Amino acid sequence: MLFSSHAGRAGFVLHDSSGKFGRHPHAAEPNWMPQQMATSDFCFSPNGANEGDSDRYLPAMLYGCIPVFVTGDVPPFADVVSWEHVALSVELRHVPRLHELIGNLSHAQVVSMRRAMASVWPRMLWTSALQHGLFGRPRQLRSYLGETGADDAFATLVQLLAKRTGHL
Numbered sequence: 001m002l003f004s005s006h007a008g009r010a011g012f013v014l015h016d017s018s019g020k021f022g023r024h025p026h027a028a029e030p031n032w033m034p035q036q037m038a039t040s041d042f043c044f045s046p047n048g049a050n051e052g053d054s055d056r057y058l059p060a061m062l063y064g065c066i067p068v069f070v071t072g073d074v075p076p077f078a079d080v081v082s083w084e085h086v087a088l089s090v091e092l093r094h095v096p097r098l099h100e101l102i103g104n105l106s107h108a109q110v111v112s113m114r115r116a117m118a119s120v121w122p123r124m125l126w127t128s129a130l131q132h133g134l135f136g137r138p139r140q141l142r143s144y145l146g147e148t149g150a151d152d153a154f155a156t157l158v159q160l161l162a163k164r165t166g167h168l
Contacts, residue, residue, distance in 0.1 A: 037064075038065070040065045043066070047070070061086075067086070071089045122148075122151055122152060125153055130144075
């Protein structure tokens with residue numbers, strides 16, 4: 001639906017990694033995808049497999065691109081992460097109107113969502129695992145991008161479990 005509604009639309013860069021709907025002509029160039037995300041305001045991030053394919057929403061956030069989720073797909077850690085401040089949620093039936101929905105957002109709303117991402121993306125990374133080593137292996141890195149690891153994915157998972165078990 002995304003491709004049939006928006007392929008060729010000005011302001012939309014679409015790439016299907018499966019090739020089913022066609023690949024972007026620059027897709028073979030080094031760093032093409034990160035450059036596109038870094039210069040885009042919104043990145044379509046359907047959940048994909050296992051209730052949230054981190055290869056979609058996480059790189060988008062790390063490059064400052066606001067994730068666009070499909071309403072009904074449950075983003076990761078949704079019980080404890082306020083995605084409504086960070087991402088746009090669009091009903092599947094409204095995907096053909098995505099350009100209008102994005103166009104109706106003010107510059108202030110876009111800036112606010114980007115600012116809110118600053119407190120969310122560290123919660124998606126397993127920084128403490130890197131800092132403490134994995135399965136007895138020595139420590140690999142201090143962080144990915146300068147985050148402390150205090151509120152990383154492990155802490156977010158513990159918060160989620162505490163909430164679901166009534167211990168929060």
